Amino acid sequence: MNKNIKQISNPFSSGGGGNNFETNVQAAFVAMMLTGGMVPCLPAWPIRKIKLQGKYTGFDTDDLIVFTNSTDGKKGRKLLGQVKHTISITASNKVFGEVLQAAWNDFNNPRVFTEKSDAFVLITGPLSVSDNNDVRTILEWAKDSENADDFLIKVNRANFSSKTKRNKLRVFQKHLKNANDGVDLSDDELYRFMKSFHLLGFDLDIKAGVTHSLLQSLICQFSSENVQSIWAQIIEEVRSANQNAGTIIIDSLPEELRSVFKKRTVETIPLDLTRTPPDQEITDWNTITYASALAIASLLGSWNEGSDADKEIAGQLANEEYKIWINKMREIIQKPQSPLMLKNGKWSIKGRLNLWQKIGPRLFDEQLDRFKQCAVDVLREPEPKFELPPEERYAASIHGKVSRYSESLKKGMAESLALLGSHPQYFNHCSADKAEAIAILAIREIFEEADWILWGSLNSVLPLLAEASPDQFLNAVENALIQKPCPFNDLFAQEGNGITSGNYITGLLWALETLAWDEQYLTRATVIFGELTTLDPGGNWANRPANSLSTIYLPWFPQTTAPIEKRKVAIQTLQKECPDVAWKLLLSLLPNQSQTSIGSHKPVWRWKIPEKQSKEFNDQEYWEQVSFYSDMAVEAAKDDLSRLTEIIEDISDLPQPAFDKLLSYLESAELTGKPEEDRLPLWLKLVDIIAKNKRYSDTNWALSPELIGKINIIAESIAPQNPLNLYQRLFSNRDFDLYEENGNWEDQQKELEERRKNAVRDLLTRHGLNVVFDFVEDVEFPRLVGLSLGAVAEDNVELVMLPHLLESENNKLTQFISGFIWSRYQNQGWTWVDQTKISDWSTKRIAQFLINLPFTNKTWERANQLLADHAAEYWSKVAVTPYEAEGRLEEAMDRLMEYNRPNAALSCLYSMIHNKQPFDQSRTIKALLAAVRSNEPPYTMDVYHIVEIIKILQNDPETNPDDLFRVEWAYLSLLEQDRGASPKLLERRLASDPEFFCEIIRLIYRSKDESKTGKELTEDQTAIATNAFRLLRKWQTPPGLQTDGSYSADQFSKWVDSVKKACLESGHLEVALSHVGTVLIHCPPEPGGLWINSSVAEALNAKDAEDIRRGFRLGIFNSRGVHWVDPTGMPEKELAAKYRQNASDAENHGYQRLAATIRSLADSYDREADRIIDDHKHDEE
Structure with a gap:
């Protein structure tokens, strides 16, 4: 067996020593142990101990070994874990090879691993889609298979598995062969190992991850107040144990941590209190x-x-x-x-x-x-x-x-x-x-x-009025629909686009939904919905009449008590009255169109909707409805090629009878006899469906090869004979849809490009260049035609197209010639550019030719040489793509600035920064200030780039403060905390220069000594005042705060005195002091003492500081920002307790006036908590 694996190393090193992901994973298992949670991949037994860094005790899979015991203590299991934040399950990945080497060693070591009892886990962060899906699938197949043969049959069967899954199994085989001293594993060995191996994903690398949330939810069951600090304490214990290659058991953890997770005693209500109380007298x-x-x-x-x-x-x-x-x-x-x-x-x-x-x-x-x-x-x-x-x-x-x-x-x-x-x-x-x-x-x-204003005024009570007299209400709506003008047209028109816009049609829709619950009113309500849909211009609100119809008739969750036969009648009536609306409704009711629903508006007084009616799902009724709606849709699509094209999109979801009927019609002479131009969209859709199903043939939703074969025959029967139609599909901007296989995207892209070249070559050879021009007019993405022609055409083609197409006003021809020039350059380089005799062309044609070449220094050189004094034709129009440039971009920046394109210049500057090129402050500031007044389209301004550039200026000690002042003032609206930015210099100026602060106050507020009927501000004055107010709103750097975080009481005192003197003279004292109080909430605490700096507390406590205290209280209150309202009022109670403690601490230090202000804030949060609880209780009643 190969022993060439990592040797025992220093425990702190092998423990990561700062590898937060590994520590977080280990801490997660400790949290499971403390909370009584169960270990994945093992029986649901409690965790007994967790060993960190097990190599010194004989484990090669050593990042984490979790020991569990059965409840009777007689049986034990182990989880051997390797933690890798980043890994790729590929044949060339050395890290994955090490993981399998360690696991294979332990698999063959009965002292540390018991087959069929213990388990290996590889715990990772983010994985590729294939690693995540394909690897997990084959591991599950191994666990669910009867034996090795059964497992390998599943993996190798074409219709059951896929090429990517088979490739992933080969990756395991390769690395396991290396781990096994170069000897291939037998099928049985491979199967047994795969059964024991697991892949787990933990998103503990991000704070907002699901795993974090679940772990903290577990901790919250024991302590809801200090979840974050408890989690941090667990991590710290793990980090300490890791450095010492330690083993963690519950008893080895600090008492203060263990006490948090002690099981609480459950008290039971005394038996005599469970007896039924005596009857109360009912009034x-x-x-x-x-x-x-x-x-x-x-x-x-x-x-x-x-x-x-x-x-x-x-x-x-x-x-x-x-x-x-x-x-x-x-x-x-x-x-x-x-x-x-x-x-x-x-x-x-x-x-x-x-x-x-x-x-x-x-x-x-x-x-x-x-x-x-x-x-x-x-x-x-x-x-x-x-x-x-x-x-x-x-x-x-x-x-x-x-x-x-x-x-x-x-x-x-x-x-x-x-x-x-x-x-x-x-x-x-x-x-x-x-x-x-x-x-x-x-x-x-x-x-x-009733006019539209009355309908809008009654919006909130229309459902109730509908219940009052359904017939009269429906009469009113029907009469309104035939009025000239119809009030509902104006009502729809009131819907705006902004966050302050309103929707005044919702009440009418809810009223009709209410009545649709009753069989008697379903058909009338349905037809009215149809007529409203024809009037609906669309908008941002989800409440639309078409959506109401879909909700009511949803087959698996119908929102009506009407029987199925009545629903069928209603939709048939809708089809008669509003056929286009009925068509869209039928498509929405096909299988797999709607996966979720919150239901429709229910009646409050007239009918009681049975709970069973609104929630029970009946399989037989579902398929009866779906079959009927599908059949209706297929019938409605006949003789309408646009509808046929739509329903073809959902062909795989149609029930068998409707599917067969649709195929039958597609095969009919009635369809094949229609003109080719009319059939083209349908053919394109069929070809797309065939390609998509072939590409994803291994998915559950893909059609069988037999059905795809049938559809392919139909597609061939209606395929266009005209090459202009036949090749159109290849020249759309949806390359992915044109790939014919799944995976190997680079090869697929190359093959697609060859198909495009062959198509253009065929058109050019058989029909000539004029037909290519006609083709350009028909395709969706003409540039692709130009790219292909540039790759296959002979030189004489250029003479026909260049230079006159460069001045074409036809947008498609402009795109086409752009692609042609780019392709010629890509295939033949600068030699082709220089051989093209462009010097004899007009200035405009030369510039347009150069614009279609890469945005590089060599193009700029030719622009300067050929255009000379007319360089504006190039620089004012060229698309700026800095990533194409080679070397420095200063020349491009200067030229773009010369021709009033500072936003484009800034994109070059950001590219230089990204590529670690020298940073030119002078050009940067000039471009930033010019961009404020630029007439370039708004989309050319990249906010992210600008903010990042400003942050570089802020962090550069060489930046001229006056220049930075002007830049921050100009871009104040962009320097927000959510972008990681703030107006640092302006804030420091406010905090260090009292005269500047007073000037900002004077820009915003009128002096109390001035007449209230002063002159109206000009537009410029208003803009300046708005910016000044924006600066004060962002200000978080209090006077006296030093760059090292310390606080200067002397500087603070002098600053406040100067502000008081200046603002008293100008008549702005009260409002200025209020803003001073607001920024003081950002002061640091007193070192080792009070929650606020003592010199600031002294100023806030002064007898004449009521205005500062008022601003301080307002600043604290507003600092909470937008928040979710907890119906228990608990957050407000916690804030009240916090500020009441702060008030007590301030009072104990002798700041009684400040304490009174903070105490009033605490009282306000108590009142807010009571109000929230009371409101919630009232809502429940």
Whole structure:
């Protein structure tokens, strides 16, 4: 056996000594041991110990040995692990060879490895797709195979395995042969070893990895407060043990770490407390004092006592003064289990339906009539926000565009209409059918001549109004669809593109989804969805009528209680009314089109959707629907070649009957007899499908070779005879789709290029150059035609095309000649360029010719020589690709700057930096400042490159501070923390130069001594003020902070005194001190003491420092940024505790005023926690 493997080395060296990935992996197993977790690849037994660096005890696979024991302690297993962050499972990879050498040695050493009990694991970071998929697959095959023959048959069978899998097995065989002293392993030895070998991926090389998250989740089960610090402590223990080639058992770990993972005692509720409590007395709300007044509240549903309009409606409905009626509500809410709730001035009803049942007899015709009129008045109010442009509506309240009636009242009355229409039986003292009639009449009046603004205003309550009277609601929608102009066109048009945009069609879609649950309304709702889809211009929001249709009819998760036959009828009706919409719907319902669904909007009051209906999956019903929809789709595709082309894309997903019907039609004379031009898209699609299935023949979804053969025959029968059509497919910009095999991409690319050359050669030889020009007009990517022609054409072809095509205004010919010139250069080099007599051409043609050559020094030399004073024709238009250049790029930078292309010059500069070429500060600063005023298209500005260049300037001590000042000021908006950048010099200037700070304040804020009716700022002044404010917002370098991290109390004190003096004189003192307070949150703590520097604390504690303290408090509050709201309020409670401790520490050091400010912050977080908990509880109710 080959013993030429790594010898025992210094434990710290072999332990990695800083190899974080290996340490993290080892720590992961320690965390599993502490938390009682189980080891992968072994039985679910607890971990007994973990040995790090096992070579000195006879293990060759020595990075990690994990020992487990059965629960009775009678059996043991081992996991022998090798950890490699980066590895490639290839024949030439030495590291993988070492891994297998070590494993093979241990496999044959019964002292350290027991076959069929123990396991080898290679634990890695990121792997290639083939290593990840193919290697794992063959290892699993080994474990699941009966014997060696069974395993090797699986690997070698063409239809079961693949070439890449067979190659990976050969990699194992090669390295194992080397490990076995050059002797091939027998089939049985190979099979037995592969059964014992495992490949595991741990993404512990990145902080945001899944493995990190899972490990921390395990730790969190024992301690949710210090997860990060506990994980760090585990890593530190592993690192220490690693350096000493140690063995870790639970008892060897520090007590403080072990105590975290002690199992908690589970207390059981005493038996007597589990008994059913005595029945509580249930209040009959129909018999209490003020029951009639409560009945009015049940009609209102909810209202806001802060709204005068709401109170007016309540008084009108109660037929008495609001203040008298509301006093009765205040009495009722005091009662136990009161149905009334009051939160922040908003009244609402708990258990509306239950109260509706009890209080219904208290309502009479007169009250329902008043309610109807009130509801119509409230719900027909147009939202004032629609008076604003769409992009400003999110700030409607700021503009004073607020509805008279509250959203609470609108929703409450809409719910009441839904209850009247769906549960009229509880009003036994009203006239027959009175309640239902009220709902019908109200819906009719609300939507009478409704324009788009009213539909938009009702967006949030439309589902409720649909439940109130489904027929009347559907009538209203159908009438709106035939109006001229149709209000829904305007409603769709309100959807914007920005983050402040709104979507006012969602409520209508949800209302229709609600009604579609009922068999009676499914067909009408479906047709309306179809008509809305024809109106829908599309947008960024996912709520679209077409998506609603797909959701409702999803075969495996239908969102309707209608039987399958009714669903079929509805879709057939849709096909009759809106055939194009029905077609898209049918395609979306084919198998494997939708894998997930959150369902549709469900009714709240009218129907109760059975839980079984919305979740149960029935295999037979699924295939009945899929078969019907597929058959409909195939029938709809006949006689429509564009639809045939679409459905062919999903041919592999069609059920057998539909598949056979589609193939039958494709073979028919009816199709083959159609004109070639019409058949071309279909043929192209068929050829793509054939190539794709051949390329992925080893996948589960690929069609069988027999079916591919049938499709190939069909494709050949409709293949174009015209070579212009036949060769089109080769000249698309989708090379990957044109490959005919999987893998060997370089060979595939070369073969594709040869096919393209042969096609162009055939066209040129058989039909001439003019046909090639015609071909150029037909193909998707003409440059490829030029590339191929340049490789195969004789010299005389150039005389026909050059130079006149260089000035063509036809974009396709321009691309074509560009490819031709590039190909000629690639094949014949500069000799061809210089032999082409371009000096006699016009300046414009010469420049265009040179533009199509590589962006290199040799091209620039010819541009200077041939164009002379007309060099602008080249430099102002050439595509700048610095990676093509050889040597230095200064000349290109200078020329690009000369012709006003600083962004292009900066791309050259970044390339020079990337290639470690000397950095020219002068050119850099000149280009950066020029780019600010450049007229180049925005896409030419590479933000990443600019930020990286500025960071180099910032870190270069030779950079002129004045120049850097101008650069940072110009690019302030780009210097963000998320780009790893900040305006370092500007921040230091603010912190060290009080006059500069005061100047920035004066740029932003008007002096309090000035008149408020001053002159309007110019556009330039506004831009400067905006930039100044941006600088203050980013500022994180407090005055007094030194470059070494220390703090100068003297410098801080002098700076603050200067600011106070200057800003007092200018009338900016209060706002300036507030900003000073904000930046002081970034001060370092007092060395070995208080959480804040003592000199800063002294300044914050001064009697006259209220403005600074206010800014300090605001800075702390805003530093939290955007965050997820935990319904338990725990983060807020933790912050409150932290700042309360800070306040106590400050007070103990004599800073009582600062302590009061911090304590007020802690109190605010306590209140915020209470509010969050209360809101969440209210939402649940």
